Amino acid sequence: MVxxxxxxxxxxxxxxxxxxxxxxxxxxAPPNSLVSHFDASLxxxxxxxxxxxxxxxxxxxxxxxxxxxxxxxFDRKHYFYADMPAGYQITQQRVPIAVNGMLVYSHFEGRRRxxxxxxxxxxxxxxxxxxxxxxxxxxxxxxxxxxxxRAEGQLRVDANVSVHRPGEPLGVRTEVKNINSVRHLAxxxxxxxxxxxxxxxxAGKVLNETRAFDSKSGNxxxxxxxxxxxxxxxxxxxxxxxLFVYKSEASxxxxxxxxxxxxxxxxxxQLPELPSVKRTRLVETYGILQEHSFTLVNEDxxxxxxxxxVQTTKAEPRKVIGWxxxxxxxxxxxxxxxxSQSPISPCALAELINLAESGHISSSTAKQVFQEMWKAPxxxxxxxxxxxDLWMINDKEELQxxxxxxxxxxxxxxxPNKVLNKLMGEVQRETKGRTDPVQVxxxxxxxxx
Amino acid sequence: MSAPSAAFRPAxxxxxxxxxxxxxxxxxxRVSATELCRKCIDQIQRTHYLNAFITITGETAMxxxxxxxNRIRTGKPLxxxxxxxxxVKDNFCTENIKTTxxxxxxxxxxxxxxxxxxxxxxxxxxxxxxxxxxxxxxMGAGSTDGVFGPIRxxxxxxxxxxEQSTEDPDSDWAISGGSSGGSAAAVAxxxxxxxxxxDTGGSTRNPGSLCGVVALxxxxxxxxxxxxxxxxxxxxxxxxxxxxxxxxxxVLRILQGRDERDSTTVQAPSTPPSLPEHFDIRDICVGIPxxxxxxxxxxxxxxxxSRVAAMFEQAGARVQxxxxxxxxxxIVCYHVLCCxxxxxxxARFDGLEYGHRSTIDSSTDAMYATTRHExxxxxxxxxxxxxxxxxxxxxxxxxxxxxxxxxRLITEDxxxxxxxxIDVLLTPTTLSxxxxxxxxxxxxxxxxxxxxxxxxxxxxxxxxxAVTVPTALSRRxxxxxxxxxxxxxxxxxxxxxxxxxEQQVNFPMIHLHGDSDERKLDRLVRERTHxxxx
Numbered sequence: 001m002v003x004x005x006x007x008x009x010x011x012x013x014x015x016x017x018x019x020x021x022x023x024x025x026x027x028x029a030p031p032n033s034l035v036s037h038f039d040a041s042l043x044x045x046x047x048x049x050x051x052x053x054x055x056x057x058x059x060x061x062x063x064x065x066x067x068x069x070x071x072x073x074f075d076r077k078h079y080f081y082a083d084m085p086a087g088y089q090i091t092q093q094r095v096p097i098a099v100n101g102m103l104v105y106s107h108f109e110g111r112r113r114x115x116x117x118x119x120x121x122x123x124x125x126x127x128x129x130x131x132x133x134x135x136x137x138x139x140x141x142x143x144x145x146x147x148x149x150r151a152e153g154q155l156r157v158d159a160n161v162s163v164h165r166p167g168e169p170l171g172v173r174t175e176v177k178n179i180n181s182v183r184h185l186a187x188x189x190x191x192x193x194x195x196x197x198x199x200x201x202x203a204g205k206v207l208n209e210t211r212a213f214d215s216k217s218g219n220x221x222x223x224x225x226x227x228x229x230x231x232x233x234x235x236x237x238x239x240x241x242x243l244f245v246y247k248s249e250a251s252x253x254x255x256x257x258x259x260x261x262x263x264x265x266x267x268x269x270q271l272p273e274l275p276s277v278k279r280t281r282l283v284e285t286y287g288i289l290q291e292h293s294f295t296l297v298n299e300d301x302x303x304x305x306x307x308x309x310v311q312t313t314k315a316e317p318r319k320v321i322g323w324x325x326x327x328x329x330x331x332x333x334x335x336x337x338x339x340s341q342s343p344i345s346p347c348a349l350a351e352l353i354n355l356a357e358s359g360h361i362s363s364s365t366a367k368q369v370f371q372e373m374w375k376a377p378x379x380x381x382x383x384x385x386x387x388x389d390l391w392m393i394n395d396k397e398e399l400q401x402x403x404x405x406x407x408x409x410x411x412x413x414x415x416p417n418k419v420l421n422k423l424m425g426e427v428q429r430e431t432k433g434r435t436d437p438v439q440v441x442x443x444x445x446x447x448x449x
Numbered sequence: 450m451s452a453p454s455a456a457f458r459p460a461x462x463x464x465x466x467x468x469x470x471x472x473x474x475x476x477x478x479r480v481s482a483t484e485l486c487r488k489c490i491d492q493i494q495r496t497h498y499l500n501a502f503i504t505i506t507g508e509t510a511m512x513x514x515x516x517x518x519n520r521i522r523t524g525k526p527l528x529x530x531x532x533x534x535x536x537v538k539d540n541f542c543t544e545n546i547k548t549t550x551x552x553x554x555x556x557x558x559x560x561x562x563x564x565x566x567x568x569x570x571x572x573x574x575x576x577x578x579x580x581x582x583x584x585x586x587x588m589g590a591g592s593t594d595g596v597f598g599p600i601r602x603x604x605x606x607x608x609x610x611x612e613q614s615t616e617d618p619d620s621d622w623a624i625s626g627g628s629s630g631g632s633a634a635a636v637a638x639x640x641x642x643x644x645x646x647x648d649t650g651g652s653t654r655n656p657g658s659l660c661g662v663v664a665l666x667x668x669x670x671x672x673x674x675x676x677x678x679x680x681x682x683x684x685x686x687x688x689x690x691x692x693x694x695x696x697x698x699x700v701l702r703i704l705q706g707r708d709e710r711d712s713t714t715v716q717a718p719s720t721p722p723s724l725p726e727h728f729d730i731r732d733i734c735v736g737i738p739x740x741x742x743x744x745x746x747x748x749x750x751x752x753x754x755s756r757v758a759a760m761f762e763q764a765g766a767r768v769q770x771x772x773x774x775x776x777x778x779x780i781v782c783y784h785v786l787c788c789x790x791x792x793x794x795x796a797r798f799d800g801l802e803y804g805h806r807s808t809i810d811s812s813t814d815a816m817y818a819t820t821r822h823e824x825x826x827x828x829x830x831x832x833x834x835x836x837x838x839x840x841x842x843x844x845x846x847x848x849x850x851x852x853x854x855x856x857r858l859i860t861e862d863x864x865x866x867x868x869x870x871i872d873v874l875l876t877p878t879t880l881s882x883x884x885x886x887x888x889x890x891x892x893x894x895x896x897x898x899x900x901x902x903x904x905x906x907x908x909x910x911x912x913x914x915a916v917t918v919p920t921a922l923s924r925r926x927x928x929x930x931x932x933x934x935x936x937x938x939x940x941x942x943x944x945x946x947x948x949x950x951e952q953q954v955n956f957p958m959i960h961l962h963g964d965s966d967e968r969k970l971d972r973l974v975r976e977r978t979h980x981x982x983x
Contacts, residue, residue, distance in 0.1 A: 037562060041797040043555070043678040044542045044564060046711050076793055078840075082813055087796025144813065146801075233840035235793055235849065238682035240712055 001200070003193035004170060006124070006160040007185075012131065013056045018150065019130055020047035020090060031147035039148050041085035046239045051262065054097070057128050058245060058267050061098030063274055064123050068264055071244055072097040074128075074237035079230065082146050083133035093234050096127035097243065104276065106294065114291050157185055161192040163200065171196070171206060176220050178212040188213040192220050278303065286310065286317035295325055301339035302329070308346035313353045323353060327370050343377035344370070351381045364433040365390045393434050402427060402435075403443045420444055464488055464639040465958055468533055468696040471642060475521055475532050482521065482532030482576065486514035489534040489578050492640040496961070499601045501625075501634035503539045504547050504580040510534065513576045520574065529699050531574030535643040536635045539580040540587050541567050541687070542676040546577075550678055551595030552585045554824030555804045564676020565708050566645060566687045573703055578641060581631025585826045587647055587680045588791070589894050590655055590901035592630025593886065594828050600630035602660055602883045602927070603638035608962050609926035623883035623927055626656030626901075629688060633660035636690045637959060643700055646688040649680045650783055650898070651878075651905025653688025654917040654932060658878035661919040661928030661956065663947075665689045665697045668938050669912030670715040673708035681790040682713075684909040694918065694948040698724050701940060718938050724948050731765035733946055736871035740776035743903050747881030749923040754877055757920055757931055760953050761875070771871060773862040775855065776907060780899055782852040782859070783906040785839055789849055791829070792836025798824060828894045860911040867936045873946050874934040876904050878917040882927035904932060914940040916947045920954040928956070 017024055023036035038045040061068050073095040076088040101123030109115045133148040162173035176192055179185050191213075196206050210230070211220040245262040252258045273281075279293035282303065288296075296303045306324045310317050328349070332342060352373065356366040365385075372384045385391060393399060406426045410419070420441065427440050463471065463480055474480050490507050517532035526532070537543060540550045542560035549555045563571070571577065584594045593599040604610060605622040614621045625634045629646025633656035636644045646653035648666040657664020665688060672687045679685055687704070691697045705717040737758055742751075762768045800806035800820030807819035825833070839848035866874070879901060889897065908915040914937070919930040933950065935943030 040802050042542075042560065042562075042803065043550075043797065044560070044676040046675055046713075048710060048712055078793065078796060080796070080799065080814070080817055082801060085797060085799075085802050087799065088793060231842050233792075233837060233842075234845070235789060235840055238713075238790065 001163050001165055001197050003189070003196075004162050004164065004173075005189055005193075006173075008158040008160065008175075010131075010156040010158075011060075012154065013053050015050060015052045015056065017050060017052075019050050019053050019128060021045075022048070025150075029149055031145075032149060034149045039085075039150070041087075047090060047237070049240060049243065053128060054243065054245065054262050055267055057097045057126060058262060058264060059271060061101065061126050062264070062268055062271055064098075064101035064103055064126070066098035066101030066123060066126060068098050068245060069095060070246065071095065071242050073242055074240040076235045076237050078233045078235070081132070081135075082144055083135045083148075085133070085148065089130050089132065090237050090240070091129035092127035094236075096125045097245075098126040099124070101126070106290075108291060108294075114289070116290050159185060159189050159192070161189055161196065162206070163193055163196045171200075172208050174206065174208065174220075175210045176213055177210060177223070178214075180215070184213060184215055187218050188220060191218055195220065286321070288317060288321045292321050292325055295329065299329065299339060305339055305342070305346050309350045309353070312347060312350035313357070315353045315357045319357075320353065323349060323370075327367065331371075331374055343375075344373050348373060348377075348381060355381060355385070359394065359436065360392055361385060361390055362392050362433055362436055364428075365392070368433070390432075390434060392436065393431055394436075394439075399435065399439060399443055402430060403440065403447055406430065407444070407447050419448055423448070464492055465692075466642075467693040468529065468642050468691060468699060469693070472529050472531075472533060475517075476526065482514040482517035483511060485532065486510050486534050486576050486578065489640050489642075492638065493579060493635075496603065496606075496634075496638045496640060499603055499606075499625075499634050499638055500598055501582055501600055501631040501638065501640070502536070502579045503549060503551065503582050503597055503631070506546055506577055506579055509546075510576050510578045513571070513574075517574045517576060527572070527574040528703070529573075530570060530643075530703065532576060533574075533642050534576045534578045535570060535645070536579045536581050536632060536641040537564075537567055537577065537645045538583055538587075538629050538632045538647055540583060540647055540678045540680075541580075541645060542678065543567055543577070543580065546580065548580065548678070549596075550586045551583050551597055552824065552826070552829070553596050553805055554586075554798050554821075556596070558804050560676075562676065564687075565673035565710065566704050567676065569704055570643075570645075570700075575643070579635075581629070581635055581644060583631055584628035584652075584828070584894075586678070586791075586795075586829050587628040587649060587652055588828050588832060588898075589627045590651070590898045591624045591884075591889050591894075592627035592656060593624060593890060594627075594826060594894055596826065599886060600625040600627075600634050601886075602626075603634055603959060603961065604661060604883070604922075604927050606961050607926060608960060609922065611962050613924075613926060620887060622886055623925075624659065624886050624889050626659035626879065626883060628652040628656075629664075629690070630656045630660075632688075632690050633657050633662055633664065636660070636662045636692060638961070639959070642691070643696065644690045646690055647677055647680070648686050648688040648905075648909065649684050650787065650902045650909050653686075653690060654878050654905050654915060655901060657688075657690055658917045658919070658930035658932075659883040659928060661922075661930065661959070663691050663694050663697050663916065663918055663951070665701065665916045665940075665944070666908065666914060667701060667705065667940050668715075668914045669909075670713050671701075671705045671717060671914075671938070671940065673706075673711040673714050675708055675710040679790075679794050681787050681909075682794065683786070683790065684912075686909070694916070694944055694951045695724055697916065698941070698944045698948070701944070705940075715938070718941070720941055724941075724945050728945055728949060730761065730946075730949050733761070733872045734767040734769070734870055735761045735946075736769060736771040736866055736874045738773045738776070738866075738874055738876060739770050740773050741876045741904060743880065745880045745900060746877060747923075750877045750879070750881055750929050753920045753929045753931060754875070757950065757954065758875060760950075764953075768875075769871075771866045771869075771874070773859070773866065773907070775858045775862050778855050779859050779907045779910060780903060782855040783902065783910060784899065785848050785852040786856065786910075788832045788836035789839050789852075790836070791832040792834075792840060795821075795825070795829065795833050800824070831895065856910045859907055863907070863911045863913060863934075872935075873943060876932045876934065878904055878930045878932040880904075882923035882925055882929055908934055911937075913937055914943050916943060918947050918951050918954070919956040920950075921956065 021036040021038035023034050075093040077091050078088040104120045107117045109117050131150045136145045159176045160173050162171040164171040176188050179188050210223045212223045246252045248265045249258050275297050278297050282293040309320050355361050423444050541564040542548050544563040548560050582600050584592050602623040602625045629652050632644035632646040635641040637660035653664045689697050689700045702720050707714045707716050799817045805824040809819040810816050915934045917930045917932045919928045923929050933947050
């Protein structure tokens with residue numbers, strides 16, 4: 001038996017006003033301060049479609065390789081819940097704006113998670129729909145508080161899970177809600193697949209129900225208020241005529257102002273460079289590893305940061321990528337910072353890399369300096385190196401002197417290889433890492449042999 | 450509730466004028482807007498027992514009238530409606546004025562905005578005198594099922610009717626028709642020159658017909674529904690009631706047009722400033738649908754239908770029988786689709802955001818259920834239950850989709866007839882003159898609606914314009930009217946033909962029963978003012 005999973009992703013469109021009403025959208029506004037007459041479901045109010053939202057939906061459809069439906073329809077989905085004041089949600093059930101897309105993605109496998117496996121997932125449809133309000137349950141006072149602003153800016157996911165034997169018809173599916181992170185999503189799906197298999201194996205039946213994911217236990221539990229079959233009594237939305245989008249300016253019918261309609265070709269031209277194209281470009285241009293291209297593209301601003309440094313420094317991109325992926329991202333992640341909040345600018349990092357490349361500081365010193373720069377972003381690279389006297393020791397005579405000193409203080413060692421590593425370690429310690437290991441090794445080898 | 454057994458004075462000459470005439474009188478200075486407003490409000494009080502009004506907006510009306518006077522006096526009237534008193538059915542939102550839909554669910558609800566069509570009239574300087582009574586949430590064909598009680602037909606209080614009635618006027622009064630009964634009664638009783646109603650299955654034309662006024666249902670999408678509390682979104686239309694076709698045309702011209710707040714509105718066709726002075730009826734072809742010889746059609750109404758058809762023919766118009774083969778299925782499909790949309794539209798009434806809220810608060814569900822049970826009458830509840838049943842996944846194809854398909858066929862029937870060269874259809878509006886209230890309530894709302902809507906609802910299914918014009922009085926002294934149906938967006942042509950028809954039939958003016966004992970009347974009216982009402 002295998003599991004079959006479908007994801008329902010809810011993504012809020014970035015627009016200044018809502019999908020069907022003119023009221024504004026703003027993060028963190030006081031509760032119920034952005035509610036128009038329509039949002040409050042006052043009787044006699046009617047929905048008016050937001051053009052920017054339609055364009056966003058078409059762009060999303062194009063980016064996900066969907067077929068854009070030239071004509072799509074709106075429906076009412078009925079259920080009673082305090083956060084849905086009209087008693088129904090306006091959505092696109094029958095004929096949504098985009099269908100039959102595909103998303104190609106890469107999955108990293110292998111022990112070091114660096115083996116790229118390419119997979120694809122079908123996008124069944126993309127539909128425009130109204131967001132519900134927010135409800136806050138106050139169990140102590142047995143009351144629920146409702147905020148109808150609807151400006152949460154989140155990405156939400158529900159998982160639909162069923163199990164079956166390949167070749168046989170699909171099994172009964174359950175819907176799992178209350179999943180708040182990708183990690184929880186994986187856990188919820190795994191649990192649910194397991195649960196359903198166990199039910200079937202013990203000759204039970206899987207119920208078509210909605211379940212909630214409980215992050216504490218990692219289990220899914222049936223949702224109390226969604227018992228029995230939920231029949232949404234879908235009905236066409238009579239207040240919104242069919243939505244037409246046009247392929248090109250030429251296909252806009254006579255008498256209709258092209259500036260007033262949504263034209264697919266116009267939007268295609270506005271599509272930014274898609275991630276897969278970006279990644280390929282990065283690998284080809286800079287010769288970096290595929291897995292690194294993913295990190296660069298997935299982290300906001302990181303690609304620009306990287307390209308900036310590459311342009312400013314003399315070092316090879318393959319050297320730069322190490323700094324960016326390990327040192328920079330390491331620090332950013334541990335402090336939960338975004339790339340834009342990095343205390344070290346691309347310029348500064350480029351300077352540091354240049355110093356290491358030109359041999360003015362050793363590579364281990366450079367790492368040290370990086371951390372100092374992080375703590376004191378107002379200081380330049382030069383200042384820090386100077387203050388802490390971290391210049392590389394390049395003077396051959398000086399190096400000979402140091403090595404001689406170390407060798408002389410360790411006369412008892414016999415095994416040449418072991419001795420060499422130990423002595424090198426001593427030299428590094430003595431010079432606080434300000435030596436080039438290659439040079440030191442050469443000198444010591446001569447002395448010891 | 451009983452009417453004064455005697456007196457009131459014959460309607461003042463000014464009140465029985467048409468909008469065109471009284472507008473001229475205002476401009477000539479023969480009457481002022483404030484005087485006119487005062488007269489209308491007095492008339493409302495005088496005819497209070499008709500129960501046509503839920504709210505009388507006396508104070509704001511006088512303020513509006515005052516401003517109109519200022520404009521008219523300085524020779525700057527806003528247009529043909531400046532200073533004209535009008536009333537609005539209480540399912541249209543009016544800013545800061547209670548809007549109840551004659552339901553407990555919205556008792557005391559005050560909207561923060563006005564419906565587009567109401568605002569347009571106010572912007573033209575018209576004076577809002579009150580909100581009129583209706584069937585609860587516009588569901589009904591008699592205006593007998595609202596929380597504020599039934600509405601009485603003003604024609605039950607004419608000398609003619611009183612003379613042939615042997616009973617106490619208090620028990621022998623006729624219904625006004627519905628659901629826009631209050632608006633029709635207000636215009637018929639001369640307490641407004643114009644009233645807005647709503648028409649979903651005939652709710653403007655039915656009471657218009659029974660109360661002997663002109664009632665126009667424009668093409669769907671021509672008038673904005675923003676602010677009209679919906680019954681069936683795909684069929685609702687704001688309706689215009691006046692005492693002459695010319696007046697209705699004047700109002701249509703002002704109200705029609707695209708509203709960006711209502712996505713179902715369309716651009717109005719270009720319209721001349723008034724109906725044509727000279728019009729040759731011989732250019733017109735009138736269709737008589739044979740399926741409209743419905744069971745229950747009264748002999749009086751049939752006689753009028755024949756009379757007017759003959760009138761067209763004698764004047765040189767072509768009159769021919771046509772067929773609308775799917776007519777018999779229309780009422781059932783209308784009922785299914787109506788219930789479905791009602792179930793959906795009523796889902797927002799839960800007591801949470803506005804309106805009546807039950808005191809039960811043990812859980813949200815319990816609060817919803819009790820609120821809705823308490824707030825809605827059984828007509829509304831019945832339609833909600835039916836609608837939810839039809840919309841169930843397992844029933845959707847069989848009921849909703851089937852009804853929509855039949856709706857398409859009915860629309861095609863009408864399109865085909867018009868395509869074959871017919872300009873307008875001539876049909877009865879209602880089966881007979883207004884029934885006595887005591888007779889009407891022998892059957893329930895659903896049955897009555899099914900019977901009464903026979904001639905009117907196919908028009909709503911197809912979105913066409915239609916107008917009812919009173920033609921004569923029945924043997925009982927009550928109005929009989931006929932309906933003209935036009936092609937989509939040909940409202941102006943429809944009214945042109947209706948205007949011609951109106952001029953031929955010479956329908957009489959109303960004369961409410963008079964008596965010399967005016968003091969007795971005044972006392973009775975005052976007593977009534979204290980006992981009737983919310």
